[in-house]
Each structure stands twice: as structure tokens, then as C-alpha cells.
Amino acid sequence: MRDVAVVAFAQSPLVRRQTDFAEPGMIMPVVNDVYEQSGLQRSEIDFVVSGSADYLAGQSFAFIQGLDGIGAWPPISESHVEMDGAWALYEAWMMLQIGHADTALVYGFGTSSSGNLREVLTTQLDPYYLAPTGIDCVATAALQARALLDRTDHTELDMAEVAARSRRSAMDNPHAQVKGEATATELLDEPYWVDPLRRHDCPPITDGAAAVVLVAGDRAKDACERPGWIRGIEHRVEPHYLGTRDLTVSPSTEACGETLGSNDGIEVAELSATFTHQELILRAALGLGDDTDVNPSGGPLAANPLMATGLIRVGEAFDRIRNDGKRRVLAHATSGHCLQQNLVCVLEGD
């Protein structure tokens, strides 16, 4: 295996609705920022890959428009995944592993505000049995939360505590959209939104973009004083149809975690727990103890720019190495309803 490291990370303002710029206008500043951080010129980047979903933008080939933000002339070597940017990072990591590139730019972006997000995400479901029922992502998450509450010792207070802690952590994050000091008990005074979920159990709708630069080998140290070495990255998928899964557990995350040693010395974990109860499921799947600081950025409950959320988890985890001197951190990304597909990445500092 080649040593591959994250050497730069930037994220756009994460807002309810981006009004002054289309996607390229969100992407361009973060891409220019990571180039500046790394000291690399555009011409020194061997491979570019992005993650986005045209369904969010409501335009076919919206991901091509995104290329306006990165400078694709003279021609570049470029790829795209119709997924969160964390999966784009996986593709870039593979390109570096097989030696087709030594440097890569990865970015993810989305304007969740363009359409009715709950309706848009229903199109992720199978077209025969679930999508025609019109069930949306909050309702499927509520089914998952109900199953968890009824079949484990977890309570609605546990869920509210996840929200309260995330919002408190987000107060130190200038990019966060939802922050505050309300206690879990205060949050529980709110009415149900989609039973058993309250508003605080659900993520905000967010527009935003993020970018990361990967470098292989010793060059990483030239690009960053304290690189975040990718010691393992793995993604696994579970059945599409919700009825064939036990929604109270995340075996795909667990399998990734076992391979990567997620229960061993992880100081910080940035999890794409977009609903409060999913953090409880993911902590168990990854074997994270109380000594692991989970989502110090506030996580997706503080800002959830779909298609960048997972990549931001990698970037935030990297920043704990780069800026805070942590040694071993973990990032998690998810896709689909009820944690259908999961990616786990472990980063280490020198």
C-alpha cells in the first residue's frame, strides 16, 4: 500500500439556501482555498473527482456545470460519482494506490434547497414497492428510530442528548447552521414532528460544498506540516429494500470498523449521523467508547449539505490532526435511507 494523506481541506459557508451563486460559485472558493493551503498549482493535480447528485440540483448534467468551479481548461483527468464526496475520495484514494496519480483534488457539493428534499430523496427508494407509497426520508428514519426505541434500552432522552451535545459543539464551528445551548430535557418539551422524531432529531436542509487534496508519499509533507495519513478506508452496502434489514443495527458499518480497527484508540470520530438515533447505532457498530469525542464539529445535525456531508466529516477529522494534534481519528459517511450504505475512513497523524 502507498502512503496517502489528506493535506488540505476547505468548506463553503453552510447555509439554508445559497442565493447569490449557483454551484460553481460555491465550489470555486473552496477549491482555490485547498490549492493555496497545499501550495499545489492546478497543473500539478493528476486527478480530479467529485461527488454530487443531479436530483438535488434539478438539472441533468448539473455535475458538468460544477466543473466550471475548478478550471477544466487545459483538459484535466476527471471523474464523478453520483454520491457523497466521501465516495469520490475513495475513488481518488484508489487512483493513488494503483499509481495512476500522485495528487488528487476531491470535491463534493449540493443545493438541497432547490427542490422539496423529502420528495427528492424518496426517489432513492425502489420503484416498485416503496417509492410509489410516497414514504419520505424522515418517515423511514422515524421507522428506524421507533424500532431502536422499542427493541433496545435507548430512550428519546438519549436521542435528545445527541442533539443537545451536537448543537453545543457547533457553537465553536463557524460553518454550523444549527447551534445552541438548549439541554436535552428542554428539547424534549418540543412536540413530535414525525413520531418518534422531533425537529431536533433531524438535520437541517443545507446548501454547501467542500474540497480536499490528497497526496501520495513524502510529497504530502511538503504540502502540509501535519498530514492526515489514510490508514484505512472501506465502504459496504446493505440491501436496498428496508424490509430485509434489521434497522436497529448497521452491519455494513460494523464490518468496515472491524477491518479498520475502529474500536482501537480513536480520539475523534466524525459521523454522518444525520438523525440523532443513527449516532447511537453507529457508535455501537464502530465500538466507540466514551473516550472518543464524537462530532466535535456539531456533525450533520448542525449542517447537512448533502453530497458534501461525508467529505466534510473526513475534512473535520483531518483538521483535528492538523490543527489540534490528534493522532488517530475516524470519519464516516452514509448514503441512502436508514444508513443503507456506509463508508469508514481512519486517519492518523505522524
Place this chain on the structure above:
Amino acid sequence: MSEPVTTMESLVSLDYERPLTLATRQYLAAIRDGRLIGHRCPSCERIYTPPKGYCPICTVTTSEADEIELASTGTLVAFSILNPDSLHQGEASVVRGNVKLDGIDVTLTGELTDVTPDEAHVGIRLRAVFADPSALEGALAEWGGAGISGWERSGEPDVPAEELERFETGGVI
């Protein structure tokens, strides 16, 4: 016995509402005044109209400070004839053309209002017909020529095909 089910209808309807970007709002405001504007990239000096708010080649943002007023006249450099049996067409055949604007290497695409299919040929001199300002609300701003409802003959003599300027940028934009 009932007929076997072999297919099912899958009806999906999604509505989107995209904000007009800052650059597009500036563009449409100018169109309301009967002016065609663009942004000149401060780095490479390429001109974009409608303005994007950035130069995708140099990856620099552009703003009102980079705004320039453009001639709303040009020359037909390509055309196609849309017949009534095509999708989404009206009662009569119409000519749609690419109009290369005077002075810059940008074409705008639009309908030719007073050129019949029989008359269409490369080199016709044209000028923009600005849309009624009341029709601009909610225009599909990022789709090229929003705000210009069509192109009409300017009355100037044709430009011979061999004299048509070639794009200096080689069509990069």
C-alpha cells in the same frame, strides 16, 4: 383469468425553484433597460454573456466591477429549421440560429423573428429583440439568452461566409 401484470406506471413529479444568481439578476436588470451586458474576466479578459459571475478558465469570480456593455447586434453563423412535427413546436416552421455578437467571441441562440426558412443563410446581420420586461419574471436565467425574445434583421448587408470572423479562443468557452 386476469391478465398478467408486466409493467407498472411510475409517476414522479418533482418541482424545483432555483434562485437567480447575483450575476443573472444584474443581467436581467440590464435587459429590462434594453441593454445587453457581460462580464470581462479580470485575468484573461474573455467576455461572458450572460455573465456567470466567474471565469471558469481562470477560476476567478467576476462582479459588477467587471461589467461591460455589449452590442446587441451580430451575425448569423449557424441555424436550424424547426418544423411543426418536431416536439414542442408551434404551427409553422421557424428558424433558430446562433448569432455571433459583434466584437466578442460569444454566440447567443434564439429564434429569428423575420427570417423565413427559405431565406435562412449564414451571414445575415441581426439585432436583438428585447423581451417585454413583464415577461422576464422567473425567466430561465441560466439558459443562455433569457431576456432576449428573438433576433430580427438589422437591415445591413450580409457578411459573406468567407469573411466571418473566426473565434480567437478556438471555441474554448
